[in-house]
Amino acid sequence: MFLERSRLAAAVAAGLAIAVGATGTAYASEKAQAKVTRAAIDPALVAGRGASVAFQEQEAENAATNGTVIGPDRTAYTLPAEASGRTAVKLAPGQWVEFTLPKAANAITVRYSIPDAPNGGGITAPLAVKVRNTTRTLSLTSQYSWLYNQYPFSNDPAADLLHPDWWITECACVPAATSPTPAITKPFRPSHFYDEQRLLLGATYQAGEKVRLTASSAAAWTVIDLLDSELVGAPKINLLAANVLLFGADPTGRRDSAPAFDKAIAFARKTHLKVYVPPGVFQVNRHIVVDDVTIEGAGNWYTIIKGRSIALPAPAPDNSVHSGVGFYGKYVADGGSRNVHLSGFAIEGDVRERIDTDQVNGIGGAMTDSTIDGLYIHHTKVGLWFDGPMSNVRVTNNVIVDQIADGLNFHTGVTNSVARNNFLRNTGDDALAMWAEGTTNANNTFDHNTVQTPVLANGIAIYGGTDITVSGNLIADPIREGSALHAGSRFGAQPFAGHLWFTDNTTVRAGTYELNWNIGLGAIWLYALERNIDADIQVVGDNFLDNTYNAVMLVADWPVKDLYSITNTHFKNIKVDGTGTSVLSARVAGSATFENVDARNVGAVGVNNCGSFNFTPAGSEFKVADLGGNDGGWLAPWMIPNTITCNDRPPVVAPPAPSTW
Template sequence: MSKAALTAAIAAGVVLAVGAAGTAYAKTPTPKPPLGTRAALDPSLVAGRGASVAFTEQEAETAATNGTVIGPDRTAYTLPAEASGRSAVRLAPGQWVEFTLPKATNAITVRYSIPDAPTGGGITAPLAVKVGKTTRTMTLTSHYSWLYNQYPFSNDPNAGLLHPDWWITECACVPAATTPAPVITTPFRPSHFYDEQRLLLGKTFAAGEKIRLTASSAAAWTVIDLLDTELVGPPKIDLIAANVLLFGADPTGRRDSAGAFDKAIAFARKTRLKVYVPPGTYQVNRHIIVDNVTIEGAGSWYTIIKGSQVALPAPAPDGSVHTGVGFYGENSRNVHLAGFAIEGDVRERIDTDQVNGVGGAMSDSTIDGLYIHHTKVGLWFDGPMRNIKVTGNVIVDQIADGLNFHVGVTDSLVQNNFLRNTGDDALAMWSEKTANARNAFDHNTIQTPVLANGIAIYGGTDNTVSNNLIADPIREGSALHAGSRFGAEPFAGHLRFTGNTTVRAGTYELNWNIGLGAIWFYALEKDMAADIQVVGDNFLDSTYNAIMEVADWPVKDLYSITNVHFKNIKIDGTGTSVLSARVGGSASFENVDARNVGAVGVNNCGRFNFPATGSEFTVTDLGGNDGGWLQPWMLPNTITCDDRPPVVAPPAPATW
């Protein structure tokens, strides 16, 4: 599909799904799910996986509407592809989508997209919210969405290439070195279309009530992806604490309260009290430094700490050119943050900037029950540090990662968090220079990371990824990933991927022009020889492959991936293969059941040297592998290489 066609598809909401090499195919409509879904699936298909959350998620495409359903479509740079379940509802001015409340509700979250301004920067538009006889207004904005161009992206839809010397897949060229020079249509590679807003309704409405969202004429169109409905309890009150109001904080948000927070923290440390932040919106435009302190709000719906991104007069020693709201440790310990929202103002990606919701180093600490929105990274930790527990948080609409353990984070836990619409890896452990060790990412839900992976492990020792639900990664990454890249320390000891479920993963890799696996292993800078166990995982409706092991072409004869073991796996639907091997090495399979496989079960290219002795990648059958996907493709190490096999869209996942 041409870039012009993709641009037209965005404007019109074309209903397509993508296959190999950008070809389009029709997909069988998904059966109507129950009233509340998880990652656009019947909850019974993902029982025991992912985060336990207070809200019920409903997909707009299954609600009543006089608008137009767009999708399903997995073509990057289109509105349906970035929607949960790869489908949404497009409303013209005056059109509506109507949901039925599944439970008693007094608060909603709407995930939506509206157009950008013609020159970038975004617009605002009201959305009418009617429940029963009550009508409220939610203000939608595209100030924090719509990025363009090449990494690290631009806010200008009319900008030329950021890197004219880079390979461009759309024209199979290096523009600066191509004669005649290719024409790149603008806006080039639009992405990050969606945002979300929360609204307290002011009263509780019973299950069964209808809630109607009606688009205004202030936007040419409004796309509604989903609605989250929730019954929020009363605000938490703490009378025995250092209340920030007593130190001059302004709950109306008109005055900057950063100094008041500093004073309250200093007092609380001396008196061994907690810091309490009562209901209100507090303006904070810089980092709050925390050490040996507990800061609690009245709940993330009531206590909102909000700041603007501020340009620094000169770059900071760490390279930052901006500051903004965030809670940072400086080799701190015994920090406990809970029960408030952090609302940032980050609208562009500048990788040197420390404009994250929570950052620095804080050992023996807890982060619980925060809502982190519109920061660069929700939580970015630079070790060495140990024993941090990040639990029960909602991290959405980030310009980059959701959470990153970067450099020497050990003995730590990330559990029961919900992440949606991150601009890079949702959860990552990056062992740059110093290994991360003995950490666990457990029972988290990740939806629609726009770029890169749901969960990515870059080197490290004895780490575990367990019981997570990862849905709808968009491009240049997938659901689960382990890679020797980005200068990471080697994998050592063991790495465990256990009990995870992925859905609609196995994405298109723009730079290679091939499909990835829902889980993929990548040897770029070193061999991967640690004990890697993939046990009890379910891979559902993978766009391309369920599993991929790969090396980059320039190093294909240098690095191998060995000692990877798959056991007790269920694979329901692949567009192409169960396993795509594009590297030297080996893997074993035991009790791996697969059905609805679109191409040859094992696509074994090895190192692409095709020796007469067979592939340089050896597949070992340990028995119990049902579905006919493994035999006769693996004995002894059969070459079955199809570089870009055709895609066959599988049926919707069903109970095994």
């Protein structure tokens, strides 16, 4: 796995002055200044990429603290690996971490982890938040974190294997084929450690003022990953709308407001008004069905629509076994919805386990000619899961965090649609996905989104489709069984056709360890599993920074390695700054062209060319075409076109931190 730098080196690299005590605790200087990062690195290195957001990100390891810096570490199932930047600060009861505000702020978001309950289910613990002479309490919980075991995971740390017949990397065995079944260490594969909570501070504090977070004795330890600080504007007021209060909605959250929402929507449709949801907490424990309606909140810090997860007495027609808060277009079988516009509110769910049949997503159904803008979606299964066919949906300026599965999925026949300027963190599966299952997706774009710390799978994944663009995104710190950018002929998806463009994206600390294959993935990886990939694939203007393993991987699964290939793939104007192993790993038949691909700090041979592993006298089944301008010595002349240079598991060399090119 990834070679760790020492705790001392990590802190020095972060710009801290520290002294290490006899207990191993790292005491950071109280003179630590405000250091703003994006994806835990210098913002200059990712300028123009990712979402433009209202908050300032500060990593805890760059702040003043009397706690312990943990990490860096990229080993899955560890607290540092799931932290932004792969480093965080661990506090014992009474210890603190103190941030210096870089700009005026009246609100904060704290990303943290606290222990699970001994038997699962989570605990709660207060966190003291002190600014000037005022101390507030932020209620932390682990009820929405700490999953265990194999997919689809368990909340029980003592659970036996969910799939006894699956390959278990840790023992290199198929348990059902051995006698007795090998013992596993419990809890087995703990993950999804982090959560985040928001807090309005009640006043505006100026740049240079301190925010001190102090851990309580209610938790054995508290890990602080980062603090986002923000200056939130005044709530939006709309007097010329159907206000849900007039239809019986309860802004205190004590009574169920779902019927009031239904009445307000019906009235607004008849009178051609918008629906307005004022500041408050509104309890909604089921789907609000939306069609031809505009619903506006006062802003996602003020208008909070919060639901409980309720077990149903019998499965619903959509196969759900729980209800939960969500705004859903009508399903396609019921005609779908059109002209839906949702903005300016938060959706707070109550999803604590992954049940794939449950429709407990923040946004769902089909919504043609619709917009979703400025929402905060938290603790649902999937932030937005669209089931087409549907067309022309715009998903913009949303914050989607702490999901149990995907962040957003354009599923089945979504066309002419865009997700732009969204911020996603801590998803439990692909953060942004297009899945052309059954019916193709076409003419869709993921543009200028930021994805951080997807715990499982990929930052951005494209499963089939026609004329797809992935542009200007920033993806950092994928944890396991996926990476930053992915295109795969998988999951019954329609074939890729037309073009697939990955342009002007930046990945940071990407390339995870694939448990089933026992190899590292590329920051971008193309996977031919169910058919050839032969559409026009252009990877242009992308930057791959601090790659754990390879920057680029093209791969077929072993059982189909002689059936499927990847061709017509082109890499141009790429910068690769740091690889633990190679720049390119080819484990498939096919070909690719490379032009103006500059690489430095490469940990192994520039090209790992295994082809289809037949090792023919004519060379690899994968051909590399050098179109010129490939600097850094990674693509040596003797490798062209298909010299076999196959070494899937070379020693991993931790690259230095990325810097200005």
